[in-house]
Amino acid sequence: MPEVRIAAEQRSEFGKGAARRTRREGRVPAIIYGHGTETRHVTLPGHELMMALKTPNVLFRIDGLPGGNQLALPKAVQRDPIKGSVEHVDLIMVRRGEKVTVEVPVQVTGEVFPGGLLDQQIITVPLEAEATHIPQSIDIDVEGMEIGAAVHAGDLTLPAGAALAVEPETLVLHVLAAPTAEQIEAELGVAPEAAAAEEVPAAPEAVPAEAPAEASAEQPG
Numbered sequence: 633m634p635e636v637r638i639a640a641e642q643r644s645e646f647g648k649g650a651a652r653r654t655r656r657e658g659r660v661p662a663i664i665y666g667h668g669t670e671t672r673h674v675t676l677p678g679h680e681l682m683m684a685l686k687t688p689n690v691l692f693r694i695d696g697l698p699g700g701n702q703l704a705l706p707k708a709v710q711r712d713p714i715k716g717s718v719e720h721v722d723l724i725m726v727r728r729g730e731k732v733t734v735e736v737p738v739q740v741t742g743e744v745f746p747g748g749l750l751d752q753q754i755i756t757v758p759l760e761a762e763a764t765h766i767p768q769s770i771d772i773d774v775e776g777m778e779i780g781a782a783v784h785a786g787d788l789t790l791p792a793g794a795a796l797a798v799e800p801e802t803l804v805l806h807v808l809a810a811p812t813a814e815q816i817e818a819e820l821g822v823a824p825e826a827a828a829a830e831e832v833p834a835a836p837e838a839v840p841a842e843a844p845a846e847a848s849a850e851q852p853g
């Protein structure tokens with residue numbers, strides 16, 4: 633995994649007001665900790681940070697720290713619930729060759745056999761890997777996979793140096809039979825069409841109009 637260089641600046645102001653001012657300046661409050669060192673409070677450039685975080689488990693090389701740069705992984709990211717912008721990030725320090733446990737995305741490609749329905753149980757899989765060699769994803773090709781087929785964690789192809797941090801029997805995905813229209817209706821509680829059709833009330837019988845009474849014509853006497 634490539635390293636992303638990012639420049640940190642020390643911060644000495646804390647609290648919501650200080651954090652808002654920092655974000656208005658285009659930077660994001662952050663903390664860096666790990667390896668028994670004292671927690672460092674810094675700010676990072678907002679745009680560069682947001683772009684870097686698009687890569688899962690991105691490895692940062694933090695510049696501008698006392699004692700030189702430092703490698704770190706994102707541990708927790710706070711985002712604005714509406715805008716989605718990064719509001720705060722926790723970074724944990726790592727060293728080359730050090731093993732870390734991370735959640736790696738499962739990337740599915742291909743289409744299952746017609747009539748099958750892919751049911752993915754987990755979207756990330758926990759792996760133990762070297763901090764500087766974390767895979768960006770674990771790929772699974774489901775092309776032509778038939779009904780009843782399944783992939784468990786132990787079936788995954790892992791990169792060199794990586795190991796599962798979950799039971800091998802853990803179900804990742806399987807293929808089910810696609811439900812029929814009748815099964816979908818039953819699941820939704822919809823009655824069959826014949827039973828569901830509402831009775832159309834019969835039209836009222838037309839009552840013939842009463843013929844007007846004939847006027848009696850009197851003959852003049």
